[in-house]
Amino acid sequence: MIPSWKNRWLVAGVAIPAALHFGLVNGENFGLGSGLGEAFGVVKLSKRQWGKVLLYSAPMLLLDEGLKVIGRRRNSQEEKSRRKARQKSNNQ
Numbered sequence: 104m105i106p107s108w109k110n111r112w113l114v115a116g117v118a119i120p121a122a123l124h125f126g127l128v129n130g131e132n133f134g135l136g137s138g139l140g141e142a143f144g145v146v147k148l149s150k151r152q153w154g155k156v157l158l159y160s161a162p163m164l165l166l167d168e169g170l171k172v173i174g175r176r177r178n179s180q181e182e183k184s185r186r187k188a189r190q191k192s193n194n195q
Contacts, residue, residue, distance in 0.1 A: 127140050
């Protein structure tokens with residue numbers, strides 16, 4: 104398995120959209136003008152709004168991560184049973 108930071112296409116696929124989004128939201132702070140953010144209807148969120156985002160997204164994130172754990176355990180158990188079956192067939 105290749106570490107994610109060694110896959111330059113993955114790094115570019117994450118970094119470029121993140122930089123574009125950062126430029127849209129914070130463009131006026133870097134002399135890019137506020138036209139880009141206004142054109143796309145992008146505004147900065149307040150701390151209270153970020154709190155709501157985290158409040159509403161946390162349950163889904165926890166559910167998703169829990170399902171990953173369950174899936175990995177199930178796949179691991181299936182892989183072990185496949186290995187045992189292969190070893191039995193090879194020994195016979």
